[in-house]
Amino acid sequence: MKLRILSYNIHKGFTIGNRDFILEQIRLALREMNADVLFLQEVLGDHQDRKCKIPDWKTAIQFEYLADSVWPHFAYGKNAIYPEGHHGNAILSKFPILDWQNHVISTNRFEQRGLLKCKVQIPDTGQELLLANTHLDLTQKGRNLQMNMLVKHMEQEVDTPWVLVGDFNDWNKKISPRIEHLLGAEEIFKKIHGKYPATFPSFMPMLSLDRIFIRKVQAVKAVALTDSHWKNLSDHLPLYVEIEI
Numbered sequence: 001m002k003l004r005i006l007s008y009n010i011h012k013g014f015t016i017g018n019r020d021f022i023l024e025q026i027r028l029a030l031r032e033m034n035a036d037v038l039f040l041q042e043v044l045g046d047h048q049d050r051k052c053k054i055p056d057w058k059t060a061i062q063f064e065y066l067a068d069s070v071w072p073h074f075a076y077g078k079n080a081i082y083p084e085g086h087h088g089n090a091i092l093s094k095f096p097i098l099d100w101q102n103h104v105i106s107t108n109r110f111e112q113r114g115l116l117k118c119k120v121q122i123p124d125t126g127q128e129l130l131l132a133n134t135h136l137d138l139t140q141k142g143r144n145l146q147m148n149m150l151v152k153h154m155e156q157e158v159d160t161p162w163v164l165v166g167d168f169n170d171w172n173k174k175i176s177p178r179i180e181h182l183l184g185a186e187e188i189f190k191k192i193h194g195k196y197p198a199t200f201p202s203f204m205p206m207l208s209l210d211r212i213f214i215r216k217v218q219a220v221k222a223v224a225l226t227d228s229h230w231k232n233l234s235d236h237l238p239l240y241v242e243i244e245i
Helices: 023-033 048-053 062-067 140-154 176-183 188-193
Strands: 002-009 037-047 073-082 085-093 097-104 114-121 128-135 162-167 210-215 218-224 239-244
Touching (some): 002 023, 002 128, 002 162, 023 062, 037 062, 037 128, 062 073, 062 085, 073 097, 085 097, 085 114, 114 140, 176 210, 188 218, 188 239, 210 239
Parallel strands (some): 002 037, 128 162
Antiparallel strands (some): 002 239, 037 085, 073 085, 162 210, 218 239
């Protein structure tokens, strides 16, 4: 069975530089792609201050607003908590979520990070698939520590096929090869195109920050969405892939 997957750091619904709030445009763009599963990073779960100041603030619970009627099953990992609200990672799915956990992988008090893991069941086949979404530190030291945590979490999944997705901030490509080696995984863009995708900044992508690792599934298609409307939304470009399980 073929699954369509999209990963996107939505920058809390703002354009690059936080100039404009464009959550509605992001919602429409995601609906047009009609992926089976969305992996989203930097999703606001609540923000009371901005809710009062921004006239077109649709909802503080962004993952529910984006899910709408297209993705009836979703999970949210609350990571960064502050007086005005909180944000984290979200997984939106067309398939039923059997269970989910959000694991803390923070390495310092300035960057609150998590690993959101969901197990979904594919209708008709009954096949289970593990979905994992994360956003790693800006520092190399932090990413090294988090890589070890990720490996410990993911190596427990011996029998279940899985997809590990997120903003890894791995611009220098130091931890991605190690994740592939230690987990026996493949990064889908490297598998298909021979290199990791450039996704940041969206208006002129030069840095390769985002990754989609797979294990026990087949890579079919991998595209960084570079159309002009995507460049005017978040500070990252989204990644779209297709896999077979």
